[in-house]
Amino acid sequence: xxxxxxxxxxxxxxxxxxxxxxxxxxxxxxxxxxxxxxxxxxxxxxxxxxxxxxxxxxxxxxxxxxxxxxxxxxxxxxxxxxxxxxxxxxxxxxxxxxxxxxxxxxxxxxxxxxxxxxxxxxxxxxxxxxxxxxxxxxxxxxxxxxxxxxxxxxxxxxxxxxxxxxxxxxxxxxxxxxxxxxxxxxxxxxxxxxxxxxxxxxxxxxxxxxxxxxxxxxxxxxxxxxxxxxxxxxxxxxxxxxxxxxxxxxxxxxxxxxxxxxxxxxxxxxxxxxxxxxxxxxxxxxxxxxxxxxxxxxxxxxxxxxxxxxxxxxxxxxxxxxxxxxxxxxxxxxxxxxxxxxxxxxxxxxxxxxxxxxxxxxxxxxxxxxxxxxxxxxxxxxxxxxxxxxxxxxxxxxxxxxxxxxxxxxxxxxxxxxxxxxxxxxxxxxxxxxxxxxxxxxxxxx
Amino acid sequence: xxxxxxxxxxxxxxxxxxxxxxxxxxxxxxxxxxxxxxxxxxxxxxxxxxxxxxxxxxxxxxxxxxxxxxxxxxxxxxxxxxxxxxxxxxxxxxxxxxxxxxxxxxxxxxx
Numbered sequence: 001x002x003x004x005x006x007x008x009x010x011x012x013x014x015x016x017x018x019x020x021x022x023x024x025x026x027x028x029x030x031x032x033x034x035x036x037x038x039x040x041x042x043x044x045x046x047x048x049x050x051x052x053x054x055x056x057x058x059x060x061x062x063x064x065x066x067x068x069x070x071x072x073x074x075x076x077x078x079x080x081x082x083x084x085x086x087x088x089x090x091x092x093x094x095x096x097x098x099x100x101x102x103x104x105x106x107x108x109x110x111x112x113x114x115x116x117x118x119x120x121x122x123x124x125x126x127x128x129x130x131x132x133x134x135x136x137x138x139x140x141x142x143x144x145x146x147x148x149x150x151x152x153x154x155x156x157x158x159x160x161x162x163x164x165x166x167x168x169x170x171x172x173x174x175x176x177x178x179x180x181x182x183x184x185x186x187x188x189x190x191x192x193x194x195x196x197x198x199x200x201x202x203x204x205x206x207x208x209x210x211x212x213x214x215x216x217x218x219x220x221x222x223x224x225x226x227x228x229x230x231x232x233x234x235x236x237x238x239x240x241x242x243x244x245x246x247x248x249x250x251x252x253x254x255x256x257x258x259x260x261x262x263x264x265x266x267x268x269x270x271x272x273x274x275x276x277x278x279x280x281x282x283x284x285x286x287x288x289x290x291x292x293x294x295x296x297x298x299x300x301x302x303x304x305x306x307x308x309x310x311x312x313x314x315x316x317x318x319x320x321x322x323x324x325x326x327x328x329x330x331x332x333x334x335x336x337x338x339x340x341x342x343x344x345x346x347x348x349x350x351x352x353x354x355x356x357x358x359x360x361x362x363x364x365x366x367x368x369x370x371x372x373x374x375x376x377x378x379x380x381x382x383x384x385x386x387x388x389x390x391x392x393x394x395x396x397x398x399x400x401x402x403x404x405x406x407x408x409x410x411x412x413x414x415x416x417x418x419x420x421x422x423x424x425x426x427x428x429x430x431x432x433x434x435x436x437x438x439x440x441x442x443x444x445x446x
Numbered sequence: 447x448x449x450x451x452x453x454x455x456x457x458x459x460x461x462x463x464x465x466x467x468x469x470x471x472x473x474x475x476x477x478x479x480x481x482x483x484x485x486x487x488x489x490x491x492x493x494x495x496x497x498x499x500x501x502x503x504x505x506x507x508x509x510x511x512x513x514x515x516x517x518x519x520x521x522x523x524x525x526x527x528x529x530x531x532x533x534x535x536x537x538x539x540x541x542x543x544x545x546x547x548x549x550x551x552x553x554x555x556x557x
Binding site: 027028030031032034035036038039042060061062063064066067069070 | 472473474477478489490491492493494496497500520521522
């Protein structure tokens, strides 16, 4: 239920992206997402497919124009302050609450004086209690906020009509010279999105509740957390470092230590910097993009990994259900178990090992080597001028189409091939295609 | 059943107030009740309903509060105010008078 509500919230937030951020907008998104999630539940309970129900529920949202008009009509929120230091916020808020308390107290005294000792207005007494409670809540909240890892963050404070104090920390990356590390509480974080120009290192902390540690030059990096649980790291462009960044002279290295638990997605994009994802990362989706930087990625499990580089080499080790890779001159080396692999390179070499279920590899001049411990269900390998080589185990029949125009073709050992394409299971057997124009093609059964 | 959407739209606020007379409720439940009462022939888009809630709230006809319905189900409940009840009573009188006049004009028997 939570997941689907979040999905609706993301979808609505995207539709409302033109409206300015505010508490009213957050509440609007939450309320509408709850309604749509309930509608979705009813639809799926009635037998409708999930995708159809999601689209159907979204359709019931109607036009967002009137929502935007409503948000735009609101006055700027007077009791929410942004961009101030936490300590200033604390002091000012407590002062205000004390003042209110004093005024209410005076009123109470006056009322009691007027009515004599036998009578006290219940309303006045309730108001006094209310202001005391608000003050207590505000103090507790601020104490816990200041005492935890949130120090340095921008904190929004909001006192509701009913006296409850709500707080929200938004931006952990306030420029602060000389500060080389920032800690962000990891509760509620689902995704990681890093864009920079230098090296990126992602390490794991064994404690699943540990705070995320971001290390780097914090005067040049902006670290923030979005309401839907994305930790974002971006280069902070000031006039001077933007000048250098465009000329490649300024590169911001980032090192992140994240708790070892499942992440919905990890996305890293950099220029010439290397990307090193160490440890046993567990992620729904991993996306890595570099120009000349090399990528080294180890995963425990991942549903989808996508790599794109120009000249950077890519190395992946671990259990991945789907892998997509695209490079120009970068080499790719993947060690499974892997489900479906789709790779294309220009001059980069490709090497797949461990075990692979479906392999589709296309190269212009790169060499291809697939060495699988299990028999792949599909294998389609082709290079124009590179060599194509595959090694598979000898445990079930398969058929192969191996060809080269000017290179040699070898199927080894020769005596094995009597059963290739034979009757029996042959129709259901996997069919492989290994082709090259000027390169050599070989397939070994081991 | 073909309905005049214009006529219905003109009574959005009254329809919501009438629903809230039965007790506090939240967006989806209100919309579902409306749709059930109209036998599926009419229901509000969520955006329309939400802006109507905000309009009614700004005008003091309803109030709202966050209710906690278990993990992950924080819902905003709406409640009719005394001013809202007064407005609904006036709207109901007006509607029944309008309906009588319209019936007399539209369902007029010839001769």
